[in-house]
């Protein structure tokens with residue numbers, strides 16, 4: 001069985017003082033954990049949080065990476081820079097990036113490529129909006145999003161992590177039911193299986209209002225290999241409870 005991965009996505013939250021307090025509480029609670037743990041923090045805090053968790057069970061991740069290698073791209077952060085800071089994971093194609101920054105499937109695929117080339121594990125987000133779900137397009141949408149990544153990255157996709165995040169469940173308190181999530185995860189698993197002989201290595205996380213109360217049931221599903229946690233990852237006790245549910 002794959003080791004589960006619980007990744008916190010702090011989104012645009014935090015401060016030097018708040019981060020130190022949160023990380024300290026997490027470190028006190030994660031003794032002898034049986035799953036992989038990451039916190040994906042805002043870019044300005046990558047080095048600081050990296051120093052706080054160095055040598056511990058918690059890895060640091062970024063929330064985005066440039067689709068370019070280097071050069072005149074003001075404000076962007078390259079995969080090489082993330083590697084320089086010993087960043088282990090990077091979230092790519094989060095629905096908030098797709099929605100507010102116009103990231104297309106092709107851009108997401110290129111970002112994944114840059115992360116993989118730098119030895120950083122991309123956590124590739126896919127997920128349908130409410131109107132897409134209501135129109136019966138869920139499968140079609142997530143398959144299209146993942147297909148772009150597979151097309152650009154070929155057999156290297158065995159090194160990625162996928163996160164299924166139904167857009168309607170993000171920050172809304174509405175969670176996909178374990179059955180709804182499992183159904184989509186199974187579709188993604190089949191797609192990965194057709195693309196690489198090592199699909200069994202790929203972890204598929206669920207994200208969208210995962211919390212201390214619903215984590216165990218979601219994580220018990222056959223094809224749910226972890227969680228990408230937003231709001232609840234900012235509260236140490238809640239995040240630790242989700243980690244415990246994954247162990």
Ligand code: 13P
Pocket residue numbers: 009094165169170171172173207208209210228229230231232
């Ligand atoms: P919430 O857990 O706050 O719904 O956010 C999920 C998410 O977007 C994680 O990337």
